[in-house]
Amino acid sequence: MIESDKILMSVRNLKKYYPIGSNFFKSSDEYVKAVDGIDIDLYAGKTLGLVGESGCGKSTFGKCIIRAIEPSAGDIKVYLDREYSIREMRKSEFRTFRRNLQMIFQDPNSSLDPRMTIRDIISEPIKANSSLSKNQTEEKVKYLMDIVGLNPNQLYRYPHAFSGGQRQRIGIARALASDAKIIICDEAVSALDVSVQAQIINLLKDLQEKFNLTLLFISHDLSVVEHLSDAVAVMYLGKIVEAGPSKNVSINPKNPYPKEL
DSSP: OOOOSOEEEEEEEEEEEEESSOOSSOOOSOEEEEEEEEEEEEETTOEEEEEOOTTSSHHHHHHHHTTSSOOSEEEEEEESSSEEEGGGSOHHHHHHHGGGEEEEOSOHHHHSOTTSOHHHHHHHHHHHHOOOOHHHHHHHHHHHHHHTTOOGGGTTOOGGGSOHHHHHHHHHHHHHTTTOSEEEEESTTTTSOHHHHHHHHHHHHHHHHHHTOEEEEEESOHHHHHHHOSEEEEEETTEEEEEEEHHHHHHSOSSSHHHHO
């Protein structure tokens, strides 16, 4: 889709169908095609924006990639030290591999456990995916808080003590804690004020450059996606209807749907 040295993730013919009207006695022959045969590539160190209106299936697609939702069909391959096929992994194997794929969610209020301190929220993936000592873990948590623009002295506060933008920064720090290679941002700024949206987008761009992150940025707002993304894929009713460099899709789209967005 865009020129780059390396494809980090390749998705082919991904589908997620939900049966309509099935019950215990009878299965249905009709389906809601939430994701209907999507092909995309994510390039190392680049951002692909996935844009579409609410209900088009873009969030379902993101959750299929991390197997929060099991796809109905298709192939998801990740190229790190070797080729990994996500759908062929056993659940135990994928739990270990999952450290490479992280998600930043839309609502920082519901995605952070209100009973956990910020220290515990950020340190949880570090403890699960590394053998760092207690002191090393503490230092990494402080470092992550600092690079996302939070005061490390607030380690023992709870999520309710922070603003919406600060809570999303906590979510970003948590996503970085496992040294993920690919981060999926699922409407990561849509619940924030416009001024705070710009701050979070600029933070993501800085972190991408610092850690060579590969981002899938999911949004309903084409102008936001254009600002952050190297390439854009436009989704409508479960399908990709247009894809290409972000400027081409936003300024001179071939399909009429991106103009409506």
